[in-house]
Amino acid sequence: MNEKHIMTMLVDNEPGVLSRVVGLFSGKGFNIESLCVAETMDSKVSRITIVTKANTEVLEQIEKQLRKLINVIKLRDMTGPKAVKREMALICVHAKPEHRAEILRIVDIFRCNVVDVGLEHYIIEVTGDAAKLTALLNLLKPMGIKKIARTGPIALYREPK
Amino acid sequence: MIRKGSQILMEVLQEEGVETIFGYPGGVVIDIYDQLAKTDIRHILVRHEQGAVHAADGYARASGKVGVCLVTSGPGATNTVTGIASAYMDSIPLVVITGQVPTHLIGNDAFQEVDIVGITRPCTKHNYLVSSTAELARTVKEAFYLARSGRPGPVLVDIPKDVSNSEAEYRQLKDVKLKSYNPTYQPNIKQLRKVVELIRSAERPVVFAGGGVILSQASQELTEFARKTQIPVTTSLMGLGAFPGSDPLWLGMLGMHGTYRANMSIGACDLLVSIGVRFDDRVTGKTDVFAAQAKIVHIDIDPTSIRKNIPVAIPVVGDCKISLSQLNRLIDEIDLTDVPRKRQDWLGQIERWKGTNPLAYKQCDLIKPQFVVEKLYELTRGEAIITTEVGQNQMWAAQYYHFDRPGHFITSGGLGCMGFGLPAAIGAQVACPDKLVVDIAGDASIQMNIQEMATAVENCLPVKIVILNNNYLGMVRQWQELFYDKRYACTYMNHSPNFVKLAEAYGAVGLKATKPQEVESVLAEGLSLPQPVIMEFEVDKEENVYPMVPAGAPITEMLLA
Ligand SMILES: Cc1ncc(C[n+]2csc(CCOP(=O)(O)OP(=O)(O)O)c2C)c(N)n1
Ligand SMILES: [Mg+2]
Numbered sequence: 001m002n003e004k005h006i007m008t009m010l011v012d013n014e015p016g017v018l019s020r021v022v023g024l025f026s027g028k029g030f031n032i033e034s035l036c037v038a039e040t041m042d043s044k045v046s047r048i049t050i051v052t053k054a055n056t057e058v059l060e061q062i063e064k065q066l067r068k069l070i071n072v073i074k075l076r077d078m079t080g081p082k083a084v085k086r087e088m089a090l091i092c093v094h095a096k097p098e099h100r101a102e103i104l105r106i107v108d109i110f111r112c113n114v115v116d117v118g119l120e121h122y123i124i125e126v127t128g129d130a131a132k133l134t135a136l137l138n139l140l141k142p143m144g145i146k147k148i149a150r151t152g153p154i155a156l157y158r159e160p161k
Numbered sequence: 162m163i164r165k166g167s168q169i170l171m172e173v174l175q176e177e178g179v180e181t182i183f184g185y186p187g188g189v190v191i192d193i194y195d196q197l198a199k200t201d202i203r204h205i206l207v208r209h210e211q212g213a214v215h216a217a218d219g220y221a222r223a224s225g226k227v228g229v230c231l232v233t234s235g236p237g238a239t240n241t242v243t244g245i246a247s248a249y250m251d252s253i254p255l256v257v258i259t260g261q262v263p264t265h266l267i268g269n270d271a272f273q274e275v276d277i278v279g280i281t282r283p284c285t286k287h288n289y290l291v292s293s294t295a296e297l298a299r300t301v302k303e304a305f306y307l308a309r310s311g312r313p314g315p316v317l318v319d320i321p322k323d324v325s326n327s328e329a330e331y332r333q334l335k336d337v338k339l340k341s342y343n344p345t346y347q348p349n350i351k352q353l354r355k356v357v358e359l360i361r362s363a364e365r366p367v368v369f370a371g372g373g374v375i376l377s378q379a380s381q382e383l384t385e386f387a388r389k390t391q392i393p394v395t396t397s398l399m400g401l402g403a404f405p406g407s408d409p410l411w412l413g414m415l416g417m418h419g420t421y422r423a424n425m426s427i428g429a430c431d432l433l434v435s436i437g438v439r440f441d442d443r444v445t446g447k448t449d450v451f452a453a454q455a456k457i458v459h460i461d462i463d464p465t466s467i468r469k470n471i472p473v474a475i476p477v478v479g480d481c482k483i484s485l486s487q488l489n490r491l492i493d494e495i496d497l498t499d500v501p502r503k504r505q506d507w508l509g510q511i512e513r514w515k516g517t518n519p520l521a522y523k524q525c526d527l528i529k530p531q532f533v534v535e536k537l538y539e540l541t542r543g544e545a546i547i548t549t550e551v552g553q554n555q556m557w558a559a560q561y562y563h564f565d566r567p568g569h570f571i572t573s574g575g576l577g578c579m580g581f582g583l584p585a586a587i588g589a590q591v592a593c594p595d596k597l598v599v600d601i602a603g604d605a606s607i608q609m610n611i612q613e614m615a616t617a618v619e620n621c622l623p624v625k626i627v628i629l630n631n632n633y634l635g636m637v638r639q640w641q642e643l644f645y646d647k648r649y650a651c652t653y654m655n656h657s658p659n660f661v662k663l664a665e666a667y668g669a670v671g672l673k674a675t676k677p678q679e680v681e682s683v684l685a686e687g688l689s690l691p692q693p694v695i696m697e698f699e700v701d702k703e704e705n706v707y708p709m710v711p712a713g714a715p716i717t718e719m720l721l722a
Contacts, residue, residue, distance in 0.1 A: 073341040
């Protein structure tokens with residue numbers, strides 16, 4: 001059974017490293033649902049977060065193959081409640097006069113922000129887990145979503161309490 | 162010390178013990194070549210960069226050292242790709258140094274610019290574009306370390322012209338450490354204990370060894386292990402020579418063209434101890450029924466090899482040599498007196514399989530290719546280093562030449578790369594000047610890197626080439642015969658050069674046999690000559706390699722002669 005898995009890895013922050021990681025997925029026929037990359041506090045190290053769909057055997061291969069890459073310093077499976085996950089979206093929604101108040105109410109309830117306003121649109125910024133983003137999108141859909149930019153999730157392991 | 166990049170490179174190569182480089186110069190590496198000429202490193206000027214990489218591959222396998230290549234940017238670099246891919250599939254330690262256009266021109270589509278790091282990313286263990294002279298020494302050192310440690314493999318270092326031409330401070334580096342690279346050499350002792358337990362209770366055990374045993378120089382440990390426990394041994398193509406081919410426990414090769422008894426014993430065994438293998442599809446056939454009755458133990462240094470193709474009961478991540486010697490020690494602690502009695506039935510069954518379907522062919526008034534290989538084995542007393550091309554010639558070499566020692570069978574196993582044998586023989590001859598090195602070749606394959614004849618002659622490397630000429634892309638024709646109703650589309654090679662004259666044109670010796678009675682005398686004469694020799698044998702054109710397991714069929718369902 002193919003299930004979603006989220007994994008993060010610390011990698012050398014050097015040219016070509018992302019391409020090694022992504023090339024591994026395409027070359028071996030593994031799937032990538034989403035991908036986030038940015039530098040960490042140590043400028044020599046980047047964090048890559050990948051969501052993939054795989055069965056247990058394939059997942060084992062993906063993890064081993066990633067660990068085998070010389071530039072992958074550390075790899076962790078972030079699936080499950082031990083890690084905090086967040087994703088973000090920018091949603092450009094049609095804002096006709098009769099919908100404007102309703103949209104703002106929704107923004108308020110979901111604790112998101114309007115970051116751009118026009119006569120005919122709002123751009124809404126939202127962060128949260130995947131469920132929250134989906135719920136918000138479902139509510140906004142009837143107004144007409146013009147465009148959307150969505151990050152994949154990023155994740156951090158919770159520290160011991 | 163302040164040193165030029167090209168000087169730094171030479172310093173590191175010498176520190177790493179490099180004695181020979183296979184290469185081909187060009188614009189961006191003139192400076193490196195200028196420095197190279199001032200050292201006592203031997204340079205073998207090949208005739209094509211693919212030849213350089215295969216030669217370095219053959220050199221590495223025959224010597225156990227890292228093979229080194231040096232080529233120019235652009236076409237020089239792209240010509241190395243096939244050789245690198247072959248070495249990668251077979252885990253052969255190479256360092257391939259390519260020149261690159263100057264840093265400020267990278268990305269400009271400069272003359273002879275190609276992104277060789279991008280091109281070779283999926284077929285190298287690792288690769289580097291060196292961005293400054295200051296980083297050169299560390300990078301090259303890392304390249305050697307990566308190439309030879311863990312599961313070995315080719316590493317490419319791309320050096321822009323300005324990096325080799327500029328100066329930087331140079332200090333000799335002791336050892337390299339990579340925080341993210343730490344191969345596991347020591348096996349988990351608990352896992353090994355489980356293996357011993359299984360060996361104790363198994364009734365029909367088989368050992369399956371591969372190239373990893375040869376790479377980690379564990380043949381002795383393997384032989385000791387098998388003899389102590391009285392377990393019969395088969396190997397992959399890459400593992401030939403890891404276990405003595407003359408030992409009574411030897412089953413012959415496993416797989417698509419494996420022996421009847423090796424393939425049958427996989428079907429029947431209840432324990433499969435696999436060591437340094439990766440379960441290639443040419444070995445397993447249909448995976449769901451491969452060793453279906455067996456508990457499978459898999460010992461390998463590369464965790465990705467384990468459970469990649471075949472489910473494994475006892476995985477052991479570790480070096481083959483260390484794992485086997487620890488296993489041997491654990492086995493010494495148990496009582497083995499009843500082992501020979503316990504194995505009687507199983508070894509008897511194997512003997513019967515051998516009796517009903519031995520490797521065999523029928524003599525006729527045409528030269529049988531198998532006969533040529535058999536005679537070669539006899540005349541060389543099994544002591545030659547054999548390289549092969551790819552196709553039927555390769556399989557007959559594997560079946561009919563029996564290898565008692567590692568490092569004596571050098572073939573492009575994983576990539577199956579035609580054109581490998583001659584340059585690989587050249588590399589092996591450089592590594593072992595006193596050995597007899599023979600390339601067993603097909604008429605088609607030999608033409609893929611025939612230009613290296615000039616390299617052999619120029620460098621007085623007396624390699625011997627045995628061409629089994631069937632005027633066909635024989636292995637492909639065999640598939641067409643068996644699976645395409647004999648529709649021989651584009652596999653008849655109507656016109657080949659006159660190989661005898663061709664040898665002479667290169668300044669080598671050419672000999673030819675057309676009848677079975679001539680085989681022995683041609684071989685005897687050719688092998689005795691002190692220079693490179695091509696021996697052409699006009700063989701039975703439609704002879705097939707048997708046994709054969711059709712692709713994807715269970716390993717026990719063989720087509721027999
Ligand atoms: C570079 C390359 N191209 C194509 C193939 C596919 N192929 C495998 S065996 C073979 C025939 C080889 O013919 P020959 O060298 O005469 O050997 P034979 O099988 O006749 O002994 C071919 C074309 C290959 N393995 N390598
Ligand atoms: Mg042929």
